[in-house]
Amino acid sequence: MITIKKIAEIANVSPGTVDRIIHNRGQVSQENVDKVNAIIKEFGFKKNIFASNLAFNKKFNFVVFLPKNDGLEYWQAPLDGIEKASEEFSRFGVSIDYHFYKYDSASFKKMAAKVLELDCDGLLFAPIFKEDSILFLDEFKKKKIPVVMIDSNVKEIEGVSYIGQDANQSGYLAGRLISFGKKEENKVLIIKITREIENTSVYLQRIKGFYSFFEDHEELTNFKFTEIKIKDSDVKKLDTKMFEGVDSVFIPNSRIHIVAQFLKEKNIKGIRIVGYDLLKKNIEFLEDGTVDFLINQKPEEQGYRGISHLYKKLVLKEEVEEIYYMPLEIIIKENYSSSH
Amino acid sequence: MITIKKIAEIANVSPGTVDRIIHNRGQVSQENVDKVNAIIKEFGFKKNIFASNLAFNKKFNFVVFLPKNDGLEYWQAPLDGIEKASEEFSRFGVSIDYHFYKYDSASFKKMAAKVLELDCDGLLFAPIFKEDSILFLDEFKKKKIPVVMIDSNVKEIEGVSYIGQDANQSGYLAGRLISFGKKEENKVLIIKITREIENTSVYLQRIKGFYSFFEDHEELTNFKFTEIKIKDSDVKKLDTKMFEGVDSVFIPNSRIHIVAQFLKEKNIKGIRIVGYDLLKKNIEFLEDGTVDFLINQKPEEQGYRGISHLYKKLVLKEEVEEIYYMPLEIIIKENYSSSH
C-alpha cells in the first residue's frame, strides 16, 4: 500500500503538496495536481485510517434527537442501540448528546430550535411530526452536517439518510399473514389505536399496504374489512360486540397488546391477530398464544445503525448508503428468542 | 482520556515501563506494576486504537477454509459476505487467503493438513465433516490462533467461536410453520435429499427439532409423519404416489426446489412446503407460490460476521461473544425482497 510520502517522492513534490491535492485544499499548480492524481490512480492509494485519525485527533459529537421515552417502552429500544454504538465507538472519539422532545408539536418546536443552535458533527433524528420535521430539516440542512433519520422517513427532504422500515411493504406483509387462516368468509377488523396527537402517517401507510395486498390477490375476494379508530385514552371503548364474527384483527402499530389483553380477559378465542413491535407486553401475548404474528422493525438495530452510519461517514470517511430498509421480520413464538 | 505518557508522568516512570505493564511483558518491579495499575484503574485508561495499530503496523492474515463452491450456489453466499468484510477491513491491514475442500472426506483431510501448515492470524472454518473436523480443530488449537466456525457447530470442541443457526430450534420453527395449515387430519412428508457423502448432522438436528415441536403441542395429535430419504443423484425417484393425501412437506435443507419443481411439473397443488435457504431456485418457487415458507439462516451474514469477529478480536482487541446464533428468519414472498 502506497503512502503519501512515497507519492511525494515519485511525483517529486513534498508530502504537503500531496496532502493538499488529496484534500482539495487548493493552492497547488494544476501540473502537480495531475501528476499526483495519476500516481494515486496508478498505485491505488488509500489513506491509512489509523494514521489519519491519530493525526487529525478530532472528537466527533453526534446529537440524538428523539421523542421522550416517558413510559413508552417503544422509544427505549433505539436508545439501547444508540448506547451500544456509543460505547463501541467512544474509543474512536465519538460522543453523543441527547435531546428529547415530548410527544407534542409545541415541545418538538422548542427542542428543534435548541438543536439548531447546537454545534455538532452529525445528527440522528426521528421525524415524528411530519410538517414540523420538514421545517426543522430544511433549516438544519444549511449547516451541511450529515443527518440520519430513523423510524419514519420524510421523503420530501433530499440529502438526508434514512434507516428504518418500509411501512407500506410491512402492511402488505401483514395482509399475507392475515390471509393464512383464510376461510369461506373472512371478517377482518383493523383497529387503529393512536395518540391524541396526530403524528407521521406510518400506521396509515401500513394500512394502505395492507389493503393493497388484498387488491393484488383477486382470489381473496371473500374478505370484509372494518376499521375502528380509538384514542389512546379511551381504550375502554373496546367492546365484545366489535369482535362478533371476526376472524382476524390487524393492529397497525405496537398497541396490539391492548387488544390482546381485552380478548384474553373476555375469553374470546380463535381470532388471528397481527401487529407490530416486540414490546414486552406484546411478547407476553405472543408467548401465551393470544397473538399470532408480530412484525419486527428492529428499533434497537435502527438506533445502532444510525450511529454506525454517522461513524462510518465521518470517522472512517467511508461511502454509506442513503437509505437502508430494515428487513421485515416475521416473529412468532418459535423464533422470538433467536431474534434477540 | 488518559494516555500512556500521562500515566508514566504520574507514576514517575517511563512510558516504556507503563507499556510493559499494560502488555504483561514482565521485567518490571512489582512496585511499579501496582503503582501503574492503580492509576489505570483510577483514570480508566483505554488505549488509542489508532495510535496502537499505526505503531504496531501489523498486517493480519485470515485463512478461510470452506467447502468448494462447485456448482453449489449454497456456498457462494458466505463467500460474498466474507469478501464484503474483506474489502471493508482491508484498510485496517486485513487480508484473506482462501482454501477450499471438495465435498469428500479425503479432500478435506488433504486440505486440512495444508491449512495446519499455514502461518496466519485467524481462521474461519465450516466443519462439514464432523469427525474429521474435530481432529483438525484439536490440532489447529495448538497454534493458539483464534478460530471461528460458521454454518454448523462442533460443540465438542471448546474455545472455538461459532456463528450460525440453532439447527434444532430452526426445525422446531418449521414445525410451527407446518402446523399453520392444520386440518382434521394432517399427513406430513419429510423428505431428506442428501449427498452421497454423509456430512454433519445439521439436517438431522432440524428433523429432531421438527418432531419436538409436535411433541410439545399435545393438541396437534392428528399429524402423521412419513420420512423419505433420497440420494442427491437419484432425485428421479420422486413419485406422485408419495404425495397422495399429503398436506404438507418439510425439507430439512436447501434442496426444497427439487421437490417444488416436481410438484409444479406434476401440477400437484395445495400442499404446504417448508424448507431452507434463499437459493435462487428456491426463491423462484417462493415467488410463484409453490413454496410457502423458507427459513433463512443468512449465510452471507454468517461469512461477514465471521470475518468481522476475527477483526474485532485481533485488530481492535475487543471482547467478542463466543457463540452468536443467527436470527431464524421466516421468509415468505412478501418479505423476501426486504431481507436482501
Add this chain to the structure above:
DNA sequence: TTGAAAGCGCTAACAA
C-alpha cells in the same frame, strides 16, 4: 529492571 527515542503515516501550521 528501566529509560530514551525512533518511527508508524498523516495532518496542519509555519516558513520560504
Add this chain to the structure above:
DNA sequence: TTGTTAGCGCTTTCAA
C-alpha cells in the same frame, strides 16, 4: 505555490 516539520499516542528496539 511549495516545502518543512512538529506532533498525534503507541510500539519496540537499544542502551543503560
